[in-house]
Amino acid sequence: MINEAPTNLWLMIIALAISAYFLKMFGLVVLGSRQLPKVFDRCLGLIPAALLSALVLKDTFSVGQSLVVDARVAGFVVAVIAAWRRAPLIVVVVLAAGATAFLRAI
Amino acid sequence: MELRRRNVGWHFVVTELRRVVVSSLALGGAVGIFALSFGVASVSAGASVWQTCALSLFVFTGASQFSAMSVVGAGGSMLAAYGGAVLLAARNMVYGLALSSSAKSMAGNLPRRLFAAHFVIDETTALALAESSPRFRKVAFWTTGIGLFTFWNLGTLIGALAGTAIDPQKFGLDIAFPAAFIVMLVPHLRSKLGRQASALGGVLCLVSISFLPIGVPILIAALAVLVGVRNDQ
Numbered sequence: 001m002i003n004e005a006p007t008n009l010w011l012m013i014i015a016l017a018i019s020a021y022f023l024k025m026f027g028l029v030v031l032g033s034r035q036l037p038k039v040f041d042r043c044l045g046l047i048p049a050a051l052l053s054a055l056v057l058k059d060t061f062s063v064g065q066s067l068v069v070d071a072r073v074a075g076f077v078v079a080v081i082a083a084w085r086r087a088p089l090i091v092v093v094v095l096a097a098g099a100t101a102f103l104r105a106i
Numbered sequence: 107m108e109l110r111r112r113n114v115g116w117h118f119v120v121t122e123l124r125r126v127v128v129s130s131l132a133l134g135g136a137v138g139i140f141a142l143s144f145g146v147a148s149v150s151a152g153a154s155v156w157q158t159c160a161l162s163l164f165v166f167t168g169a170s171q172f173s174a175m176s177v178v179g180a181g182g183s184m185l186a187a188y189g190g191a192v193l194l195a196a197r198n199m200v201y202g203l204a205l206s207s208s209a210k211s212m213a214g215n216l217p218r219r220l221f222a223a224h225f226v227i228d229e230t231t232a233l234a235l236a237e238s239s240p241r242f243r244k245v246a247f248w249t250t251g252i253g254l255f256t257f258w259n260l261g262t263l264i265g266a267l268a269g270t271a272i273d274p275q276k277f278g279l280d281i282a283f284p285a286a287f288i289v290m291l292v293p294h295l296r297s298k299l300g301r302q303a304s305a306l307g308g309v310l311c312l313v314s315i316s317f318l319p320i321g322v323p324i325l326i327a328a329l330a331v332l333v334g335v336r337n338d339q
Contacts (some may be wrong), residue, residue: 101276
């Protein structure tokens with residue numbers, strides 16, 4: 001849960017909205033049809049691969065700063081299998097949540 | 107003869123337009139489901155319904171929104187949450203570049219371009235660039251953009267309202283974040299570089315979780331993009 005005041009969450013949302021817009025606008029309007037160096041392009045394209053897997057692992061195997069293994073692992077395994085078989089998101093979430101909830105209930 | 111030729115041309119344009127609009131709307135529906143899970147996950151991470159809706163209205167780039175609320179929900183600092191989300195938003199800059207350099211498809215006066223910028227995201231870029239003619243690119247961009255924006259925000263609102271009504275722990279909904287991240291990650295695992303960056307990012311995050319402040323390991327994981335530096339292909 002949130003450790004800081006709700007005002008801070010509002011400030012973060014505002015800062016993020018401005019930054020996200022600026023990044024979109026910078027590419028479309030300011031840079032226009034200029035070319036970025038290939039390496040730069042490639043590294044920016046890899047950000048989701050690197051960050052999403054970090055986020056998955058953090059959300060599955062950690063509570064705060066400690067690594068834990070709990071009912072979420074069941075949901076994680078189910079989600080990986082479902083996503084790999086290209087199930088739509090709603091199916092992935094429902095199956096994963098079901099597996100986690102089931103393990104918590106028993 | 108002249109008339110018939112013109113009719114055929116007009117018919118072609120209408121069918122093509124319909125194809126572009128239908129694919130945009132289909133995508134919008136799918137994105138609405140994604141937004142639903144964002145709404146639920148965001149309020150269960152501690153945001154209010156208003157804050158959740160503000161994220162979808164004004165940030166309007168899915169992975170960043172999910173990432174920010176995932177870090178906040180885990181008890182991370184706002185700065186760490188912001189940092190990860192901005193890193194994920196950085197690729198929109200490349201999309202903007204691709205859109206404006208693709209045969210002037212996004213040409214127009216400055217105010218319109220400034221407005222269009224808000225809609226430069228994965229889906230609008232993909233669908234616009236999939237079209238071969240500049241005119242259809244423009245149509246695809248705007249129908250996808252407006253359609254997605256509508257579905258994304260409707261889905262967020264419904265999800266947020268639903269999320270406040272149920273106990274997320276009991277229904278296993280804390281798994282909604284990783285599940286959504288897994289779905290977003292899968293397409294990036296198709297390339298070798300993507301798999302390398304993903305594996306390295308995961309390892310960097312896991313080894314640093316115990317000694318770095320909450321959310322910072324996500325920033326450290328970004329170092330994994332450096333696998334793209336040496337690999338020249």
